[in-house]
Each structure stands twice: as structure tokens, then as C-alpha cells.
Amino acid sequence: HTDLKYFLNQTSKWQECYENLAYGFIINANAVAEEILYVAKPFWANMMERLEIYGTDPHKFIPQILKYIPANQLPQAYGGYREFAPVALYG
Template identity: 50%
Template sequence: MHALLISIFLLSLSLAFAAISSQNVTKQDHCGLLRANTTASVERKFVYQIFGYDYDNVPVTGMNWGRWDLLWLVKHPKELATLQKNFDDWIEELRQGLFFPRFRNSSEITDSYITIIDFDGLDLRQLFSEAVIKVLLQNFSKLQRVAGQLSYGYIINANHITEQFISMAKPFAGNFLERVEVYGTKPKNWIPKLLKKIPRNQLPPAYGGNVDFKPIVTCNFV
């Protein structure tokens, strides 16, 4: 299995990064992102959230890549192009310090952020798809561009195969991954780590937070 994953990974390196095609899109009112002009994407969420703030008032963000249906996405070029464009724009706004001030209630500005990338619910068939591997590697390589703004981060619910993929991504995102702690599928091992740095009322219940938790904002990259 390890050899198969490596082969898929090496094959993906030979694929050129997909160009963003022109498309009919509209702006999401609150998030400043493009939204694909299609009803097909409504049923599938490629969600990015700002949960809240840590004890140092740094914004805590979350993406559940395990729930992103990338097998579906790579078969829908319009929606894939929208996600790639939105991801690029989001990264650029992070680099310029423009994204988080849009949602802050105070005048205090920071260009730092915290990330939680969750692989809970991942369909392992996705990691045997060349096209999906390419999208995931693209995402990691883009996150590398904002490694300097990352205060710290967590990758959680990473099973053995997911950990192998993360190791493969290090050439693309080494600086980013150096700032991220990787944890497996047992919440008892990583929830205490999160709660040492992030108040309980700033996290969803699945991450040890309060049952009445509400994120500051939820954006859909598609």
C-alpha cells in the first residue's frame, strides 16, 4: 500500500497545476469569495470557518478536509476552478492581512492565525485518486505561502494512511507543517492540547468546546 501511494504521489507531480477557467460566478456576501453558479454544489460543502480566538486573541480557523468530497469535485471542472480561485484569493488576503479584519469586532489587528485541519470522515478512496492527490498537494503548497503568519496549528483525525500523505506533502509545505502538530483519531489525545491554548467557548463541541458554540463565520470555497 505504501508503494502504491508513493507511485500515485509521483505521478501527480507530473501533472501541471490546473489553470483557473473563466466562469459565471457571484460573490458570497460575507466572505468575499466567489460562488459557483450551479445548483450541484449546494449539496456539497467545502467549508472554511473562523471558530473564535485563542487566549492571545489570535483567530482560530478550521477546515474539515475529511468531509470535502474531492472525488466529486474533480469531476466538476467549474466547481473545482471556483475552489481553486477562492483558495488563492483567501491565501492572498491572509498574506496582505486583509481577511481577518473583516470579521473582527475590535480595532485590534493581527496578521497571525491558528489552523485546525480535520480529516474526520475521510473516504480513503480519495487518496487513491491522482486528481484528488493533486488538489490536496496544491492546497498544502498554497498554505506554505502563509506559513509565516501561522502562529500554530493542528491536523487531527489523521489515520495511518493520512499521515503517510502528510509526510509526502512535506516537500511542498515543509515550513507550514513544521508549525503544525499531527494527531490521530482519538480525541482524548488531542482535545486537551487544544484546550490548553484555546478557550472552550471558542471551539465546537467535537473539539472539546461548548454545546452552544457558534463560529464567527462559515464560508464555502465552492
């Protein structure tokens, strides 16, 4: 019951973000997250057209990211350069 309530609450938040989302990536999604997003896909059909979901294999997600974001704008772990310096660090 609590999990369903949380899921529905998060769904509502995602729907609010949809209007401002040009395109997005979810990277390093674990198997559970991938399964939840797969199940939610029919409910979030419009948003899922603008969102790509990848697991932990960089050979799968790096080529896709580089189609949208120049390598000089990414850290090395995501297909960018070692010299990449982020504007800010959080966490």
C-alpha cells in the same frame, strides 16, 4: 506522475501560507494523510514546528487544542461547550 505533480503543487501552496501561520492543528487526519505528512516533514521542517497532526481520537487532540484555544471558543466536539455558537457555517 499526476499525484506527484499535485503533491508538489500543494507543497508550494503550504509554503506560501507558512509566513501567516502562527500555529495550527490538523484534526481527524486519516492514516494515509498522517503518512504523507510524516514523509513530507523533512521538506516542511519549518512549518511542521508550528503544526500538530492528530488522528480521530479526541482523547489525544482535545487536551492539546485546549492548551492554545479557550474552551469557550470551541464546539463541543473539539473540547468546547454545547452552547458554542459559530459565527458562520460553511458547507
